[in-house]
Amino acid sequence: MSSFIQIPEDAPFSAEQRVWLGQFLSNLLAGAATSAAAAPAGPAVPVTIIWGSQTGNSEGLAKKLVKTLKKGNFEPEVFDMGAYDRARLPQEKHLLVITSTYGDGEPPDNAAELYNWILSDAAPRLEGVQFSVLALGDTNYPDFCKCGIDFDTRLEQLGASRIFQRVDSDVDYDGPFKQWSEGIFSVLAPAGAPSSNGAAAVEQVETGFSKKNPFPSAIVTNYNLNGEGEKQTHHIALSLDGSGLEYEVGDALGVFPENPASVVDEILAALPFNTKTSVPLPDGGEADLREALIRNYDIGNLNKSLIQKWQAKSGSPFLRSLVQADDKKSWDDFCWGRDLIDLVVDHPADFTDAEDFVGVLKKLQPRLYSIASSPKAHPGEVHLCVGIVRYNTYGRKRGGICSTFLSDRAEGLKPGVFVHVNKAFRLPENGDTPVIMVGPGTGIAPFRAFLEERKISGAKGGNWLFFGNPYSATDYLYGEELAAFQKEGYLQRLDLAWSRDQKEKVYVQNLMIQQGAELWKWFQDGAAFYVCGDASRMAKDVDAALHTIAEEHGGLSKDDAAAFVNQLKKDKRYLRDVY
Template identity: 80%
Template sequence: MTIPVIPEDAPFTPEQRAWLNDFLGKFFAGAGAPSGPAVPVTVLFGSQTGNAEGLAKKLVKTLKKGNFEPEVHDLGAYDRSRLATEKNVLVITSTYGDGEPPDNAADFHGWFLGESAPRLEGLSFSVLALGDTNYPDFCKCGIEFDTRFEQLGAKRLFPRVDSDVDYDAPFKQWSDGVLGVLSPAGGASAPVNGAAAAEVEAGYSKKNPFPSAILSNFNLNGGGDKETHHIELSLDGSGLEYEVGDALGVFPRNPEPVVDEILANLPFKGGTVALASGEEVPLREALISHYDIGTLNKSIVQKWQARSGSPFLRSLVAADDKKAWDDFCWGRDLIDLVVDHPADFTDAEEFVSVLKKLQPRLYSIASSPKAHPGEVHLCVGIVRYNTFGRKRGGICSTFLSDRSKGLQPGVFVHSNNAFRLPANGETPVIMVGPGTGIAPFRAFLEERKATNAKGANWLFFGNPYSATDFLYQDELKAFQQDGTLGRLDVAWSRDQKEKVYVQNLMVQQGAEIWQWFQNGAAFYVCGDATRMAKDVDAALHTIAEQHGGLSKEDAAAFVSQLKKDKRYLRDVY
């Protein structure tokens, strides 16, 4: 049966057309519904910031429209003894840090890649891997899952799709492909227009960001080398709502002088570029607002080399040495390729074809909506550095600090269900947030005060110098005075000869931290994933061994159980 579709030129709005197509799909699918049994599908997700979880739930919502029996499970809560009895398993997972699995997938990942994983000859699977090509271990976790399923005898029902940060098109490719294979297998009919039929989102979102007025913007540091801005934005009239623990997505603009230098060094003059929406814009505007000119990675350099006569790039690509790639890409931007390794592009469209889309940056929200209705606050570390004779900076941080005056940055709320305060306000909370990692904990404290939560609060904060880098000092002291913040431990790494960090203070206070855990405390970490978060994790293991009397193995099991019980949550980047 052919299911009719409303033509795009029909006299309906996109929202009306989407509703009518959905209605027709359900009507005709019902009229010719298959008589066979529904196809069982188990969707598993590994998610650090919520993207994989959101896609998993979106896929299940679509599966429910067809002849499927879908289930969705957080990999941290999934009963892995079920795996050998599953029929169809779809995995959506991100990768973070140095090629590591997301926190909620870490235990499953270790077990699945270990010797105790069962044979899976009766199982069919497919994997969608989310990643970022700016990192060397692109999609590593998803690749490892995909490889291991095959090693254990499972049948790949659709090839793995590796997605960069712009995951909408890869998700559509993968989910449509998976449904196309699953549907005939069980006699099921695929939902109208495939799994990833466009869903019309009402209101403001990532695809339709809200132009937010900046209400306040100032440096929290009192001199010195560091620069950390407190930024208050208006959500008035947006309809956007957030919870503490969420992030705010901000769409930046590239610096105009750099764009103009790029244009001056191209082998063609100007031109226009067609955006995904179909709109044609001048190349200059496209480079300012729509394409990433601030980072280099292996993929871009390979594409550039194919159009460049540079002997150096040719040898770099031919050697394909990881260290050589890292050394070349570090501290360089697109302007370095344009000026130092000219390439032969014929027009604007060909030029932007090698570039990535300019992505929004996510910042942990530093406010409670109960304390600041109609507003959202950020704590942004401004990145500036000099390399290869050029002054450079973080694209979004310098946009917010230097170039956003008179503009209304496009913003959206990014929900993060994996970083929430305890539902029970009497639960004690320990927070570790050095530097800008303090952002969500300012929000936590505001929320705990606004809701009159009775649970004790303990904050570990750190930065280089107490005189210049004590972010939110007055507010934290006020929280101490009114009883909201029961304990504040600060680590100033450069105020004395021997460096002191938050993890050092944790070990020093290990006995009391262990007692808090016995009293049911929840433990939160926000900040740098590469070093700080790993050192804090190691400190937790040490505390469990020293003050809980546990062996290394039992201490690891204790920390793992904290994660499973949602008592050890991390917002790391």
């Protein structure tokens, strides 16, 4: 197998350019351009791809890579980590790992069992296995790409060797995926196929509306579901007429927001250079700095990477001490409740011009919202249930960029939208299967869609919903609709947890424990279990309640209860849409 020439990281090229140049020089020196066409194909090269995905991104990239491999002399296999037979791991020749990280550095649900096993003492030695890891993450979270990093580190510890170095991807994963896949092909292609069948084929032309080409959608309906009080949860209906976009219940809608113009103007007034100028945009082209900050750059999130770049341009002793200490708690404490405006005003930096300034900023990313409608019930529309985030910190009124955009700034506009397919959160194919849904707060969104879909499709299986919020009088989202579903016989059981209506707080997990015996009967009847909402607390508490029910009402030991829950996940009977 030919070696891949590594271009030094300090060479004056981008990461993608270094990979391309390394591949070009490797092929040139090896005479690959002529020998590949003349040489016999030989036996197909085995490649195994395993993916861990919470919302479908890693799965999509894995399947995209398989299509490319099949165009060459490769024998690819692709596995959901939850379905992968770990006994075959020591026999793998070429193992490619694509995984995301979510929550507080946690593996995706389908990857958790394999992740915990491979990090344990039970994992076997893996000499002879060649591997590479693509790690997906979000630099707004402190444990960026932790799951992929842990896989990469552990595989090496177990004796496996890298085909190509790990690539860590931020939210925009297309560029890193291209870099990673081309790097792999530069090594494997000489054995598997001409390189032209490999790296060049990774790029596929997209047609229609998508994340790269969002559909400008008119807002049809926009109102607050809550009663009187400070809490706001908006029901938002957007038009899909003429878009060609299709979705299924369980999918999410991506929405491209705009930053508040008032905050952008305050930033511009505090910058020490000429702001009446154009700047390059993250995806190419250029725009006026003000428009770019409103529509294209993230001004609402602070993270470690941004602060490190900012500190290099700033004389702030505080930022310097923060960067030098590199303490996780200190990072978290400083970033929480602060935005870019706080750096601009409180820790001025010496940027030479507008282009230098936007060079440290991230691209403004779309937000994903669980779809709250069935396309069969609302043809040509898509519905969202959006909690409007507002808070005061450090003497400023602040809010969620996308939620306040939809509630306060989107009137008369057509936000760019796209459908994010989530095959990991689908209704059972058999409509006779009972369904248990746990969705407090805005977690109700996909379950409104589920109930609409089950009603229209004539599903005969029972439906059980656990919903919760602080106060019944003001926070009963879609209460009238749920009552109608009950009256019509489509919602057999409805358990409501109002955490502030009485002295002792009551949450959905408390009601699950109370109804444990009946829940266990539903599981014995083959019920599928769904959870949507907060990942950090609610989803963990619900998971713990599920283990308790298996122990108390199933008579299982702690280990057997854990095995039961894991089997539910493997059988796609325990699915989560958590954030």
